[in-house]
Amino acid sequence: MTLLSIHPLSSNYHQQASELAQLLGLPLNKEAAFALQLGDMGLQLQELADKAPGPVRVDFVEGALAHRRQFGGGTGQMIAKAVGVQAGVRPSILDATAGLGRDAFVLACLECNVVMIERQPVIAKLLEDGLARALANLDTQIIAQRMRLLQGDAINLMQSWQLETPQVVHLDPMFPHREKSALVKKEMRLFRPLVGDDLDAPKLLSTALALASHRVVVKRPRKAPCIEGPKPSYSLEGKSSRYDVYTLKTLKS
Structure with a gap:
């Protein structure tokens, strides 16, 4: 089959x-x-298996992201603090592992301009479809205009970067599978056979550090080890995840 x-x-x-x-x-x-x-x-x-969960689609207009857009906590969200959003500071961001675009959308809601990279062509098409519908909707149009999608390998694209240098690079690599982990969610059940694990995460981190002008932010499961390479400057820890922050330069208004 x-x-x-x-x-x-x-x-x-x-x-x-x-x-x-x-x-x-x-x-x-x-x-x-x-x-x-x-x-x-x-x-x-x-x-298509028996008792499979429902479909996964990218929807920036309705559902969970619509609720987060309206009631998500603004600049107090952990991701906002991790990328350096503060009074008078809205950094330009490269989300090099875009996935379903949720983190990118949250950052665009906070008035950050976000370039997204997704290397898996099918997931990139899902993201492209969701972005097109967001651009056509009056409630999300302005937010979606701050989001740009590139399809390709993030390491290769970052090494030959032609756009404006991002102040912040955000990484959320697929974490190696463990039983009883958070990756039993239906998105991961669908994506893992297509995507696999990001075994090149150390190279992804080193390439991001060479490109970003101000900081690199890596999202990890709360108890997961840091990505192999330089130690983060500090970490922000939540209930199920954390952000390892690698600071290169201070973000200023």
């Missing part, structure tokens, strides 16, 4: 699904473990 197939949810989307299958080099309407489904709600990833 193939790992992933493109499935239109109605005949209205057959042409789009066919073009997407060709673009991603994936089969169309084949039996598979996972389906990238295209329909009225946009693009979504669905596991």
Whole structure:
């Protein structure tokens, strides 16, 4: 059985699904473990096994991110403190491991300009789809305009960086699987077969440190070891996760 197939949810989307299958080099309407489904709600990833959880899609307009946009705690959030958001300071940020774009969206809500990199093409397409819908919605349009997506390998892109140098690079590498870890969430259940572990995390960190002008921030499970390499300047610890902060220069207004 193939790992992933493109499935239109109605005949209205057959042409789009066919073009997407060709673009991603994936089969169309084949039996598979996972389906990238295209329909009225946009693009979504669905596991096809019995008793599988519901689909995963990127939605900046409604749901959990809409609630966080309205009631998320503003500059008091741990991620805001980690990247250096403060009075008169809204650093430019490169989110080099964008995933579903949640952290990038939170930072864009705080008026930071964020460039996102996602190397897995299917996840990048989910993110592109969610970003397009956010740009078309009046409630999220201005926020989405602060977000830019690049698809490719973060290490290669950072080593040959052509855009304005980011003040902060944010990293959230996939953590190696452990039983009873937080990675049993449905997103991780779907993504791990596609993405695997970020075994190049030390190289990712060293490349980020060479690019960022002011700091690098690494999100980790709370009890996980630091990424191999230089020790962080300090860490901010929450209930389930922490941020290791590598300071290079002081952020000033």
